Amino acid sequence: MTAPPHEARPAGPGRALPDTQQGMRRRNLSRVMHTVSSEGPLSRAAVASRIGLTRAAVSTLVDELIRSGLLEELGPERPGRVGRPGSALAVSGHGPAGIGAEIGVDHLAVCAVDLRGEVRAKAVRYGTNRGRSPQPAVGELAALVRRVVDEAEAEGLWAAGLAVAVPGLVARDARTVVRAPNLDWHDTDLGALLPTDFPLAVGNEANFGALAELWLGEGTPRDFLHVSAEIGIGAAVVVDGRLLHGTRGFAGELGHVPVRPDGPDCACGGRGCLEQYAGEEAVLRAAGLEPGEDRVGLLAGRAADGDEDVRRALREAGEALGIALTGAVNLLDPEGVVLGGALAGLAPWLLPSLSEELARRTAGPACPVSVSRLGPEGPLLGAAHSVVRAVLDDPAGVAERA
Numbered sequence: 001m002t003a004p005p006h007e008a009r010p011a012g013p014g015r016a017l018p019d020t021q022q023g024m025r026r027r028n029l030s031r032v033m034h035t036v037s038s039e040g041p042l043s044r045a046a047v048a049s050r051i052g053l054t055r056a057a058v059s060t061l062v063d064e065l066i067r068s069g070l071l072e073e074l075g076p077e078r079p080g081r082v083g084r085p086g087s088a089l090a091v092s093g094h095g096p097a098g099i100g101a102e103i104g105v106d107h108l109a110v111c112a113v114d115l116r117g118e119v120r121a122k123a124v125r126y127g128t129n130r131g132r133s134p135q136p137a138v139g140e141l142a143a144l145v146r147r148v149v150d151e152a153e154a155e156g157l158w159a160a161g162l163a164v165a166v167p168g169l170v171a172r173d174a175r176t177v178v179r180a181p182n183l184d185w186h187d188t189d190l191g192a193l194l195p196t197d198f199p200l201a202v203g204n205e206a207n208f209g210a211l212a213e214l215w216l217g218e219g220t221p222r223d224f225l226h227v228s229a230e231i232g233i234g235a236a237v238v239v240d241g242r243l244l245h246g247t248r249g250f251a252g253e254l255g256h257v258p259v260r261p262d263g264p265d266c267a268c269g270g271r272g273c274l275e276q277y278a279g280e281e282a283v284l285r286a287a288g289l290e291p292g293e294d295r296v297g298l299l300a301g302r303a304a305d306g307d308e309d310v311r312r313a314l315r316e317a318g319e320a321l322g323i324a325l326t327g328a329v330n331l332l333d334p335e336g337v338v339l340g341g342a343l344a345g346l347a348p349w350l351l352p353s354l355s356e357e358l359a360r361r362t363a364g365p366a367c368p369v370s371v372s373r374l375g376p377e378g379p380l381l382g383a384a385h386s387v388v389r390a391v392l393d394d395p396a397g398v399a400e401r402a
């Protein structure tokens with residue numbers, strides 16, 4: 001069984017490599033990369049003291065990382081300091097880049113993120129993908145990937161891997177979309193439709209959104225639930241900084257948690273699922289509006305203008321979210337709940353009833369609910385950063401492919 005996307009390549013810090021000399025070297029290369037990435041620019045001596053290796057050992061590792069194009073020297077540190085001047089090390093802005101892609105119901109997006117975490121190229125195409133067969137949609141995505149990779153290469157970067165976020169269930173092979181109800185795709189092998197010269201990993205958009213929150217959010221706890229919505233509602237469970245995948249990789253289907261067991265039929269075969277009350281289209285229907293393309297913009301605009309029907313629909317959606325989240329919070333006892341994706345844009349009107357419902361129903365003290373700063377960008381950034389993280393976790397592996 002292949003590992004899921006953010007763990008698709010070997011050798012994360014929490015993933016034990018064989019305890020051989022090679023394994024030790026790879027682990028130490030990763031420790032140097034992570035240290036410079038999170039705290040750099042740093043001198044070799046500073047890296048050595050942070051990771052507890054000798055300066056000579058660190059120098060050998062650093063030389064290897066510079067040769068591979070993963071680290072660069074910024075030039076001598078300012079003179080006047082005691083001892084031989086060292087050169088500050090930084091993560092390279094010209095080495096490998098993570099390519100992230102997103103297949104949304106209404107858009108396709110691709111971006112390239114360098115090892116420093118900066119978005120260096122981006123392409124977006126708006127237009128519905130609902131009911132389109134996978135082939136033309138993925139063909140268009142491939143053209144966007146090509147364009148972004150070309151732009152990145154023009155800036156001296158090269159693609160270390162591609163991660164694709166999709167609004168649906170993805171098998172643990174990290175390439176097959178088992179079911180994406182709002183695209184109407186079933187058992188679609190994206191690996192076959194999207195051939196690339198670099199590794200490909202496909203993952204659920206809510207999971208990538210949660211990882212973005214974990215890696216890029218400010219003060220994000222290590223144990224949290226991330227809830228996001230487009231037309232469907234997805235959640236991701238992060239426990240001690242790691243995604244909970246479930247046996248088949250399908251954990252987090254909050255949208256199909258029943259809120260009212262005798263409610264309307266749902267496409268999943270159940271009744272009264274959360275999606276029937278708090279999905280974007282359900283909220284539009286409840287407010288008496290026609291679902292169009294900019295659903296969140298329409299709802300947020302009307303709510304801000306004081307439209308009572310829209311405000312009531314959002315209040316009721318917040319209650320339904322609160323009821324569904326009560327089950328998850330009582331079961332998992334997370335440090336917090338983060339609202340991302342479309343929900344972030346509607347938070348001012350959802351949050352009061354959601355928090356009230358949650359506080360009223362949870363057994364312990366109220367679980368804090370916060371709003372993601374990343375909003376709809378989360379899944380795309382999470383996808384690109386998952387590739388970047390894989391490079392930091394196993395720099396030797398990526399250097400071998402360069």
Ligand SMILES: [Zn+2]
Nearest residue numbers: 256266268273
């Ligand atoms: Zn359902």
